[in-house]
Amino acid sequence: MYTLFGSLLTCGAMIGSITSGPIADFIGRKGPSAVPFAGLKGFNQVKVTSAKMELSITRPDDWHLHLRDGNLLEMVVPHSAQHFGRAIVMPNLKPPITTTAAAVAYRESILKGLPANSDFTPLMTLYLTDSTSPTEIKLARESGVIYAVKLYPAGATTNSQDGVTDLFGKCLPVLEEMIKHNMPLLVHGEVTNPEVDIFDREKVFIETVLRPLVQKYPQLKVVMEHITTMDAVKFIESCTEGSIAATVTPQHLVLNRNSLFQGGLQPHNYCLPVLKREIHRQAIVSAVTSGSKQYFLGTDSAPHERQKKECSCGCAGIYNAPVALSIYAKVFEEAGALDKLEAFTSFNGPDFYGLPRNTSKIKLRKTPWRVPESFSYAAGHIVPMFAGEMLDWLPSDV
Numbered sequence: 001m002y003t004l005f006g007s008l009l010t011c012g013a014m015i016g017s018i019t020s021g022p023i024a025d026f027i028g029r030k031g032p033s034a035v036p037f038a039g040l041k042g043f044n045q046v047k048v049t050s051a052k053m054e055l056s057i058t059r060p061d062d063w064h065l066h067l068r069d070g071n072l073l074e075m076v077v078p079h080s081a082q083h084f085g086r087a088i089v090m091p092n093l094k095p096p097i098t099t100t101a102a103a104v105a106y107r108e109s110i111l112k113g114l115p116a117n118s119d120f121t122p123l124m125t126l127y128l129t130d131s132t133s134p135t136e137i138k139l140a141r142e143s144g145v146i147y148a149v150k151l152y153p154a155g156a157t158t159n160s161q162d163g164v165t166d167l168f169g170k171c172l173p174v175l176e177e178m179i180k181h182n183m184p185l186l187v188h189g190e191v192t193n194p195e196v197d198i199f200d201r202e203k204v205f206i207e208t209v210l211r212p213l214v215q216k217y218p219q220l221k222v223v224m225e226h227i228t229t230m231d232a233v234k235f236i237e238s239c240t241e242g243s244i245a246a247t248v249t250p251q252h253l254v255l256n257r258n259s260l261f262q263g264g265l266q267p268h269n270y271c272l273p274v275l276k277r278e279i280h281r282q283a284i285v286s287a288v289t290s291g292s293k294q295y296f297l298g299t300d301s302a303p304h305e306r307q308k309k310e311c312s313c314g315c316a317g318i319y320n321a322p323v324a325l326s327i328y329a330k331v332f333e334e335a336g337a338l339d340k341l342e343a344f345t346s347f348n349g350p351d352f353y354g355l356p357r358n359t360s361k362i363k364l365r366k367t368p369w370r371v372p373e374s375f376s377y378a379a380g381h382i383v384p385m386f387a388g389e390m391l392d393w394l395p396s397d398v
């Protein structure tokens with residue numbers, strides 16, 4: 001059913017074959033056996049601990065994560081806490097996290113869901129609405145646990161119905177207060193006008209909202225979340241390093257829009273912004289593997305119960321927390337840029353947010369492992385990205 005990373009294995013554990021599709025092309029062009037460990041060339045930050053099979057990197061953080069709540073929170077939080085030090089936790093719950101008090105309470109429930117001895121730190125965010133007040137921003141900053149404010153254009157994505165309808169008309173006092181507190185604005189960058197083609201929504205958002213916003217407020221820190229197009233890459237590169245940055249998901253680095261329809265409708269590859277053409281995927285891969293400090297890891301891991309994905313009106317969101325690091329490592333390896341992986345996973349994010357880098361390390365071992373078919377919890381099952389397939393960079397604690 002899915003394209004198989006398994007065929008990439010250099011260790012003889014081949015379990016399937018790819019004959020067509022984006023991953024096949026991706027592999028066919030530059031397989032690891034064709035360019036073995038090209039990424040080790042010029043290696044300086046990533047330590048090779050045992051002949052070419054193991055990387056030791058500073059513990060990564062996830063700068064865009066959906067942890068949900070209730071039973072689902074309890075199921076997913078250990079997956080992120082296992083390898084990531086911190087995560088920017090998205091506020092699009094039902095009801096959304098619009099106040100400091102709600103964010104503080106949500107943080108408590110995340111901490112309760114952590115495995116014993118975990119030192120994973122949730123970095124909370126506020127959900128921006130038309131009626132968010134500047135006072136709320138001040139309270140958020142003073143709380144010491146809220147690190148950003150999230151802009152969802154109303155109707156753009158999952159649980160965005162309470163989002164912003166008119167940023168320039170309704171939110172300027174709040175944005176000005178955020179500048180005072182050096183609080184970043186995180187953006188789901190898509191317009192919602194139904195007349196705009198879904199594949200153009202990011203590009204139109206950049207021209208109609210984002211570019212005017214950064215021109216009006218050059219002091220505002222902005223993260224364009226989960227970028228999907230070469231237009232976003234060009235925009236980010238035209239902006240000042242240190243004020244505008246972007247997160248990039250695993251899926252937008254390895255899948256293109258063919259993956260939505262390959263052999264039939266593939267609901268588990270559906271997320272927003274929707275997957276784009278191959279040329280866009282390639283532009284994003286080049287951007288993140290270039291070593292630019294403006295890109296950092298944000299999985300956008302977004303679990304939805306299986307029945308809500310496999311139905312007549314499926315939810316947008318891909319559950320990738322268990323596979324994200326393996327996929328990022330593969331992408332950097334394929335690009336011959338393993339020496340730049342650690343900055344993307346572990347340095348650029350904290351540097352942008354003005355936070356210390358993690359001090360502990362994790363290992364990534366080039367060894368085959370199979371992704372579980374699904375994860376069960378009290379209310380159902382979650383199907384992860386690349387369910388049942390083989391991946392070949394296995395993260396573990398040092």
Ligand SMILES: NC(=O)N[C@@H](CC(=O)O)C(=O)O
Nearest residue numbers: 066157158271272302316317
């Ligand atoms: N990315 C998605 O497709 N879905 C996210 C929302 C979001 O990040 O836009 C979700 O919360 O399910």
Ligand SMILES: [Zn+2]
Nearest residue numbers: 157188272273
């Ligand atoms: Zn989003």
Ligand SMILES: [Zn+2]
Nearest residue numbers: 066090300302
């Ligand atoms: Zn998201």
